[in-house]
Amino acid sequence: MAKSKKSGTKSRSALRREREKELRRKTILNIAESLFAKQGYHRTGMEEIADMAEVSVGTVYFYFKNKEDILINLIGDVGFQLRKLVGEEFKKADASLDGIQKAGVAFFGQFCAKYPEKAAILFREAVGQSQEVEEHRKSFISKVITDLKNALERVAEKQDIKYRNTFSAEVMAVCIMGIYEQMACHYLLWNDRSEDIVALGEDAVCFTIGGVESMV
Amino acid sequence: MAKSKKSGTKSRSALRREREKELRRKTILNIAESLFAKQGYHRTGMEEIADMAEVSVGTVYFYFKNKEDILINLIGDVGFQLRKLVGEEFKKADASLDGIQKAGVAFFGQFCAKYPEKAAILFREAVGQSQEVEEHRKSFISKVITDLKNALERVAEKQDIKYRNTFSAEVMAVCIMGIYEQMACHYLLWNDRSEDIVALGEDAVCFTIGGVESMV
């Protein structure tokens, strides 16, 4: 091949190009994120995204299959960040409910407060757009729920307790996810109380823990 | 006398016409509800709604300003039904947390299980469509939250207890609303477990009550 003399080893310029490629991808994604969050998914056109990212429409289509694909990638990326953030807290305090609590605090303090736009994508823009998107959103939420469920089950194991029903761990996970989401919507997206979000979140976490404990 | 324009009294035919008018409005709304729930708001065209309702496109526009207006009316109507349903349970057991519990049971048993399409409108289709729609959705959710908050505050008064913070009642209301919503999404819209919804809902309600009690 004329382009790369030796397969396996990559020339410096090839490496640079690859870096630039990845960078451009991220740029488009970031632009789309803030645009979707600000004006809504539907009100944002591909041309607008291209313009803001300082590339052509064609280039956007080189990196993403279509508009939906951008949103789906956004869900994936942002979702991953969130799971990572929350998941790490679980591990820091595995044995007890402490992990659950820490995760909640992290959600409000490290995610919502810092990246309201990401929350807007996950909890507003990615909802009800199309079946495909809904699928990915469902998948993301389900993963978080599974994470939570697993954590709750491990707590039960370690402490040798049992929840009300076999499905209680899952229900609790769903409830907790619901609390997270609604808190974010209410205090972040609808009423901008991002300054109080941490304090309010503490209360919500307290509620959460109370709920879990009552299910034993 | 032929026209019977005597003030106050309306002729039989005038009354009938009025009834038919209201009926047609309801028909369009019902058709739109099931269409939106089945295929999504965006994938449903005005012509489709008109066809299914067996009227012309113009007639749909005679009753509703535009497509958005249909969705907004749907939010209003369905929202009202839900609030009425849940609100009545509050009253049946005012003094204690019983009302909260009854309301939760009613939500899952009387609303979700019976009208999954209405839940789909409220919790999926009405999300992230436009600023105007979002406004109305916010308004609806906020009302339910206020209802819950008031109920929680009355409970505290009667039983002479105090919650953790001044804003705790509100936060709890937000949490409960979140639990409702997520349960509906998870077990109704994403995974059709409408048969188990009552049992699962019971667990969620138990979680709810536990949460509230822990906030005292």
Added chain:
Amino acid sequence: MAKSKKSGTKSRSALRREREKELRRKTILNIAESLFAKQGYHRTGMEEIADMAEVSVGTVYFYFKNKEDILINLIGDVGFQLRKLVGEEFKKADASLDGIQKAGVAFFGQFCAKYPEKAAILFREAVGQSQEVEEHRKSFISKVITDLKNALERVAEKQDIKYRNTFSAEVMAVCIMGIYEQMACHYLLWNDRSEDIVALGEDAVCFTIGGVESMV
């Protein structure tokens, strides 16, 4: 006939009804005139006309075949008023160019200054709307031009003079009509100088007379 006992003689109520009918027709026409003049023919809907005239849409259609028919009637009515006004001046001073001058003065002083809305209909709204309307507008303008032409020919006869060509009288009539129209557009519809219109009109009339005299 049950309705009118004797043909030929009309009962009082029948007369009254007829008067009311004619009145209603005039009302609709007047409303349409001011609406067309204010917002333009196309931006005015039949329902709007009906509302303002305090009748139903159906009633408007009882009096006029369709929307175009209203405009055509307006052209007819307003055109007739204008021709009458201008025509009477011709007669007051038949022998000389005085009639032409008087007619011009009347056009600016008695028509433009007093009924700018009528001028707007004739010189703006009735232009370029449809073939049918254009036909009626052409017919109206042609009549005025014929009036002018006849007047100019009578002047020539009486004073025993001849114009440059056989068609000169007609061309002059066209020119004069053009002057009227443009003056109205410029000083009435585009720049509101309705206060100066009489003075400005005098100059235009002077120009007109000069033009005619030079054609001998």
Added chain:
Amino acid sequence: MAKSKKSGTKSRSALRREREKELRRKTILNIAESLFAKQGYHRTGMEEIADMAEVSVGTVYFYFKNKEDILINLIGDVGFQLRKLVGEEFKKADASLDGIQKAGVAFFGQFCAKYPEKAAILFREAVGQSQEVEEHRKSFISKVITDLKNALERVAEKQDIKYRNTFSAEVMAVCIMGIYEQMACHYLLWNDRSEDIVALGEDAVCFTIGGVESMV
């Protein structure tokens, strides 16, 4: 070097593409011109324009903001051609009324006779369509009037004469414009006498000159 993005110089293909772009714009404009002139602005649909120009609807919208924008561009382009044509005649004979006369002859002989469709746009289709269009039409007519006014004032200066009033030059300009317009409407748009238009125009020009002379 492959892309030759050296500033200033454009590659051949880039130049060609630019030429083609401008050409396409002109094509659409020409098609629209003849369509509007033939069937009227309102009876001509965007799809029709696109079809005739052998492009897609989207392409038309790529070059023009909306339908109105096409008409406005038409007014601008045609108006510019007319002003250029007439304006050049002024200069050829600046000192005397000769320029005014030459301009009139040119209007009838070089504009009306040769491009009746352009006259139809300017004097019929662009009238009474919308406020925006009216604005542009006003602007065009006003420019011609200003041109004429300036010419008339220069004539007065050179020949050291004075008109009746301070505003006489403007009024005369308005009158002349009116004569042009009405002549075009009458003998071109309403009655097809395009063969006689030059002869008829001569008479009108004679009238014009007479009018001006009488205002001294």
Added chain:
DNA sequence: GATGAATGAGCGTTCATTCAT
């Protein structure tokens, strides 16, 4: 890899007109 002109199906919306009451 990048460009951006071109596409065209699809959409929401309007409004003059009709007609049963």
Added chain:
DNA sequence: TATGAATGAACGCTCATTCAT
């Protein structure tokens, strides 16, 4: 005569997507 709900053809316009360069 008068009403006003119902009609539906027609329209302007959008925008995600493609592809020749």
